[in-house]
Amino acid sequence: MKPILIFFTIVWVFSHAEAQFDDKRCKCICPSLSSVTNKTEKSHTSRLMFTTNDPPNKCNCDEVVLPRVSTQMSANEMREFCPRCECKYENRKTTVIRVVVIIVIWVISILVIYMAFLIILDPLLNKRVKGSYQEHTNEDEDAVPGPMSHNMSVRGNVLNRVSTQQDKWKRQVREQRRNIYDRHTMLN
Known part of the structure; x- marks a missing residue:
């Protein structure tokens, strides 16, 4: 009864929790701004990544990236910057992932409970075997x-x-x- 209650509690928590990322998202990875601006600023030497909840038809550099970096570049630099960006629309099944994780946790819990049962059961079965270890010298006597x-x-x-x-x-x-x-x- 208790494992079933735990299982349903975990399912309820996962179903009501907000995900860190949505199932559907637009993800754009772009080079650093210094690659087109020819400025070597320390803060802009790494790649840029933008994640939004835009629909698939608006998952491109013009809709996702340029509104955020347009103040730092000129119009000519923006035309050179967008072809270097890679935008992908991702559609993940986090519900399936959650269900699989819950099932794995549930199976492991059942196995742990079974192992505890066997550990408790072992002394009851072996209580008739008392005394210390004795070396067997002749196996024929133990017919x-x-x-x-x-x-x-x-x-x-x-x-x-x-x-x-x-x-x-x-x-x-x-x-x-x-x-x-x-x-x-x-x-x-």
Whole structure:
């Protein structure tokens, strides 16, 4: 219940937040003004970038760039400046990006919750294994045990099912070790 509440809260926050940039915009990148004015001012040595919300038919140098820099250039310099500018109309799908990010965060959250569940579950399953580590010198003494000690009729209990699978895996590992180290054969 709690992850679902968090998920919907994140969706609501993203849907009501104002984006830093709009989905549709006009972006013009131009060289520095000193490239046409032949002035070497420190403040105008880098490239210029202008971003507006103009429609596609007005996304050009005359509509976006010149109104902002016309006071710093003459008419002749303006004619030389515009061909050097590159204006692009961009149409992005920020809603799709937001949804993908939310889904990724949601999946990672579920995996973290699952990992925490397994970390909590592990001591409950391994509480019967007590004592310190003992070196195994003879694998034949640890032969496969007879009937399993777990009651197989109790299928509804998750702990019993996980414990049964874990015991089965341990027996397979023991058998494989015995075959490889003692008999020098591989399991099929």
